[in-house]
Amino acid sequence: MRLNRWSYRADYAVLPLLASAVGLVSLWHASPWQIEAWLASALAGIAGWTLLEYGLHRWLLHRVQPFRRLHEAHHAHPSELIGTPAWLSAPLFAATWLALAQEMPRSAAGGAAVGLMLGYLAYSLLHDAVHHLRASPGSWLAGAKRRHALHHRPGASSNFGVTTGVWDRVFRTAAEPGRPSDDDRHSESMTRR
Ligand SMILES: [Zn+2]
Ligand SMILES: [Zn+2]
Structure with missing residues (x-):
């Protein structure tokens, strides 16, 4: 999706806020072992994101319409501000957290959701930098x-x-x-x- 300067980078403010809120809710009154479970799940979430990033990019964005057409626009115009807006990514991560919370203890679900969000944030920042920053x-x-x-x-x-x-x-x-x-x-x- 073609975005303006603000909505292209809105993720950088919205996702840390959402991740902090999820972190706060899932760690509220947590016991030491729940904090350990949270941290382990957050690390698993970050690692899981890297595989999800690969899979979504290779199979969804390169093969499945209409994602393929939208992604082809990025390939054709790599320096234009084409990406996923925060109004789409933030509700998707919130929904993922709620779905995980149905299946897992509160601390593990919160940690995994925060890990996934941090992974996505790292991906967004790096993809932005790769196309728009000069590197020594x-x-x-x-x-x-x-x-x-x-x-x-x-x-x-x-x-x-x-x-x-x-x-x-x-x-x-x-x-x-x-x-x-x-x-x-x-x-x-x-x-x-
Ligand atoms: Zn691609
Ligand atoms: Zn690219």
């Missing part, structure tokens, strides 16, 4: 920019992870300059046929 040569951001630029090559089927390249290596979609991923080679051979 050799820096970590320069590496992230190079990795994501390979994802943006026309017809590429690689480097779906933004916050981490781990899942691309697990699912064999990692590409480096001059070294396409297995999936890239497969789609190239399919187009040649």
